[in-house]
Amino acid sequence: MRTHFLRYADAVLRRGASSSQFFPRAFSSGSFPERKVTILGAAGGIGQPLSLLMKLNPLVSNLSLYDIAGTPGVAADVSHINTRAEVEGYAGDDQLGKALDGSDVVIIPAGVPRKPGMTRDDLFNINAGIVKSLATAIAKYCPNALVNMISNPVNSTVPIAAEVFKKAGTFDEKRLFGVTTLDVVRAKTFYAAKAKVPVEDVNVSVVGGHAGITILPLFSQATPPSNSLSHEDIKALTKRTQDGGTEVVEAKAGKGSATLSMAYAGAVFADACLKGLNGVSDIVECSFVQSNVTELPFFASKVRLGKNGVEEVLGLGPLSDFEKQGLENLKPELKASIEKGIKFAREN
Numbered sequence: 029m030r031t032h033f034l035r036y037a038d039a040v041l042r043r044g045a046s047s048s049q050f051f052p053r054a055f056s057s058g059s060f061p062e063r064k065v066t067i068l069g070a071a072g073g074i075g076q077p078l079s080l081l082m083k084l085n086p087l088v089s090n091l092s093l094y095d096i097a098g099t100p101g102v103a104a105d106v107s108h109i110n111t112r113a114e115v116e117g118y119a120g121d122d123q124l125g126k127a128l129d130g131s132d133v134v135i136i137p138a139g140v141p142r143k144p145g146m147t148r149d150d151l152f153n154i155n156a157g158i159v160k161s162l163a164t165a166i167a168k169y170c171p172n173a174l175v176n177m178i179s180n181p182v183n184s185t186v187p188i189a190a191e192v193f194k195k196a197g198t199f200d201e202k203r204l205f206g207v208t209t210l211d212v213v214r215a216k217t218f219y220a221a222k223a224k225v226p227v228e229d230v231n232v233s234v235v236g237g238h239a240g241i242t243i244l245p246l247f248s249q250a251t252p253p254s255n256s257l258s259h260e261d262i263k264a265l266t267k268r269t270q271d272g273g274t275e276v277v278e279a280k281a282g283k284g285s286a287t288l289s290m291a292y293a294g295a296v297f298a299d300a301c302l303k304g305l306n307g308v309s310d311i312v313e314c315s316f317v318q319s320n321v322t323e324l325p326f327f328a329s330k331v332r333l334g335k336n337g338v339e340e341v342l343g344l345g346p347l348s349d350f351e352k353q354g355l356e357n358l359k360p361e362l363k364a365s366i367e368k369g370i371k372f373a374r375e376n
């Protein structure tokens with residue numbers, strides 16, 4: 029039964045992978061290098077299913093689960109799954125260093141989620157401080173790790189982490205990622221349903237940032253292309269992708285925001301990072317990174333991942349007039365969110 033479930037999960041996850049197979053089975057896990065993945069916020073709504081998915085990933089040899097409380101239980105539970113990763117649970121500030129020590133990839137879903145009526149920026153006051161203290165610990169205990177930032181508002185938390193790392197002298201723009209994979213996951217799902225194409229064949233880039241109109245899906249470049257979608261259809265798909273998080277927040281009616289789809293998206297992105305570290309070629313995902321693609325210092329676009337993290341930040345490609353307008357519209361909000369994060373990190 030359990031084997032059957034694992035095969036099923038594996039098949040589902042593989043089908044969802046974009047640029048490459050999610051869980052490679054070409055080699056036994058013994059062929060993969062040792063990789064330690066740490067999840068900060070592992071006892072939360074995202075953290076728990078993400079811990080499960082990372083335990084299923086044969087690229088992970090050590091899975092370190094950290095939260096302010098509750099992690100021993102999550103770790104004990106997940107550790108019974110008969111896959112490669114050795115699991116350790118850590119709880120509380122005094123165990124943070126041990127949790128982070130030797131990490132190759134650190135995934136951060138720590139912080140409060142939205143309730144109906146809130147914007148992601150409304151989370152800034154609480155999450156900015158959490159991210160700043162966690163980034164300070166990363167700079168101290170695992171300065172070479174790839175950091176996958178999930179905590180919102182991503183448009184500000186990534187610049188906060190960058191400032192912390194700069195101050196500590198450990199900043200490497202190749203190693204800091206805002207996780208925008210859920211926007212891509214949504215864009216693919218919504219496009220496939222509307223264009224009536226198999227969802228596993230769909231690829232859509234989503235650029236800009238991760239909040240409201242800063243989320244800009246590039247449906248003009250979607251593959252397979254669709255001739256059947258009208259301009260109105262594209263506008264509606266764009267709006268639904270931009271409002272995808274709010275759709276979940278409202279449906280959960282006060283019980284938080286996306287957790288399961290985010291755990292999936294976070295696992296896809298972390299898997300891509302691990303494959304890049306392991307030297308697998310041509311791993312491309314969208315992510316919010318330090319960027320020269322526009323005049324903004326951080327921007328989400330396709331990035332090629334490799335042994336050092338970001339190998340190449342890819343350009344936007346040809347945009348439709350609607351997307352060109354969307355790009356200009358998003359810049360003031362994204363700029364303000366980036367500057368807010370930088371200011372916070374410099375003043376606190």
Ligand SMILES: NC(=O)c1ccc[n+]([C@@H]2O[C@H](COP(=O)([O-])OP(=O)(O)OC[C@H]3O[C@@H](n4cnc5c(N)ncnc54)[C@H](O)[C@@H]3O)[C@@H](O)[C@H]2O)c1
Binds near residue numbers: 068073074138158181
């Ligand atoms: N990037 C995205 O696409 C995306 C998608 C969904 C949610 N999010 C964001 O992810 C964050 C977490 O969402 P959630 O639903 O898992 O929330 P949650 O409240 O269920 O879990 C958050 C966890 O973080 C822990 N935490 C708080 N402070 C911490 C600290 N200093 N160190 C370690 N852990 C700490 C909490 O104890 C809790 O277990 C939110 O900010 C949410 O907005 C981002």
Ligand SMILES: O=C(O)C[C@H](O)C(=O)O
Binds near residue numbers: 272
């Ligand atoms: O919408 C949220 O607050 C959570 C997350 O950013 C999402 O896109 O689902």
